[in-house]
Amino acid sequence: MTSPAAVAESSAAEPRSSEQLIRAEARLLAHNYHPLPVVVARAEGTWVEDVEGRRYLDMLAGYSALNFGHRHPALVDAAHRQLDEVTLTSRAFHSDRLAGFAEQLAALTGLDMVLPMNTGAEAVESAIKVARKWAYEVKGVAPDRATIVVAGGNFHGRTTTIVSFSTDETARAGFGPFTPGFRTVPYNDLAALEAAVDETTAAVLIEPIQGEAGVLIPDDGYLTGVRELTRRAGCLFIADEIQSGLGRTGRTLAVDHESVVPDVLLLGKALGGGIVPVSAVVARRDVLSVLRPGEHGSTFGGNPLSAAVGSAVLDLLATGEYQRHAAELGQVLDRGLAELATSGAGVTGYRARGLWAGVDVDPALGTGRQISERLLAEGVLVKDTHRSTIRLAPPLTITEDELHTALAALRKVLAQP
Known part of the structure; x- marks a missing residue:
């Protein structure tokens, strides 16, 4: 046998x-x-x-994990070189790669300290713990009374705590009981946010652009308003830039479009260059300093391999080349989508910033899934979200000709009976 x-x-x-x-x-x-x-x-x-x-x-780029394309030579080379040295020590010991990675990341973001993790959801969970600890030790919130205000339509991951404050029933149904301590307000609504913040509020956690919701871009001034409100209220502003960050929107960070610096920044996906999972909580020193040995950890977080690849990613971003390219080709993408939206081609609306767009298709032409399948047949990969919306998020290395190829394919499938 x-x-x-x-x-x-x-x-x-x-x-x-x-x-x-x-x-x-x-x-x-x-x-x-x-x-x-x-x-x-x-x-x-x-x-x-x-x-x-x-x-x-x-045209999906791993939900922005592949901002620099598949197998970028500099990133692959960094991984190969590190594989010949050491890949994992755990945080029980120091490694020769971690300090340099943290220095680069702090310098890029204008913040002070780094908590390295692996996945985006881990970064969000870590930030929730840090915000609560900060509320008790620094702000003086009564024990176990800290609240965090979030926005409806959010996507911060699918762990038990995170789905507790999701408004997506697909993510929530069947997974209760849910973690308390969260208040949900409409996205892009400063008045509702102000009404929800009180003396128990540890933090406001939002995505500067809501990706999973269909690339929803808030009104000009919203992020500035969130920053001012949280400062007045004495609570933290946590910006989840796991999808929107690291060049995707034509700036290093989406908050850079309003020159806003949050207290806590969450990064992931592109930080690992599409090679290894790397995420990080980056924050002011007084915020991350509330953590002490034994209170939080990760066996793989900040391992030498991920730190080496992350450092190579930060080297690419330091040139500004990818941010400029995303901004320039973002204008091409915006013009192409505007033409589809005004020509009766079947696009009922769209939102775009840099090389990131949510495209609403006339439901009479098919669901987002069906449009994605038709584009697949034309040799273009996209992903649907929420009924008849598709997302476009190509690698930031895409050429103008390739972008026109994708737009032509979309035009073709929308014209199909």
Whole structure:
């Protein structure tokens, strides 16, 4: 009788088609995702290739995790070099990479201290803990009474605490009981935010641009208003820039569009260059200093491999090249979407900043999922969100010709009966 190990080894050695691999995933993996029917085997720059050799223009970029494209040479080189040295020490010991990474990140953001983690959700959870601890030790909120104000339509992750303050029932249904201590107000509504803040408020946690909600961009002055309000109220402003940060909007950070500096900044996705998961809480010294040994941690957070790749990412951002490119091609993207929206082509609305856009398609033409599947057939990868909205977020390395290719494909699928 053939052993399970032998069967597995034999199966792994045999080339399998996209259809076979998709069926295998459906049988073996939890169904917490509904991916498009494409099986990526290779990638470089802005393009990916499936197991049959078909090429696709990547207009999603791993939800901004691939801001610098697939396998950017400088990032791959940094990872290779670090793999030959040391990959993990845990934070039980120091490493020769971590201090330099933290120095670069603090300098880039204009803040003082760094708490390295792995995933975006971990950064959010860490910030919640830090904000509560700060409220008790610095602000003087009574024990276990701290509140955090959040915005409706938010997406900060899917851990139990985070879905406790989500307004997306798909993320919440069946996962209670929920963590208390949060107040939800409408996004982009300063009056509602001010009414929700009181002496128990530890922090206001918002996305400067709401990505999962459809790339919702607040009114000019909203972020400035949040900064002024939190300063007056004596609470923290936590900006979740896990998707919007690191060049995506044409600036290093989305808050830079209003020259706002939050008390706490959350980064992730692009910080790992699409190679390793890297996230960070970056904050003022008096905020992060509330943590003491044993109160928070992560075995992999700040490991030498992630620090080396993160440092290489920060080197790329320090040139300003990617921010400028995103701003310049963002104008091309905006013009292309404006043309579709005003020409009766089936785009009922859109929101764009830099190389990031949410595009609302006439529901009569199909759901966001159906539009994404039609674009897949045209060799362009996007992802839907919320009914008939699709998101465009290509690598910041995309060329103008490639961007026009994507827009032409969108125009074509919208014209299909």
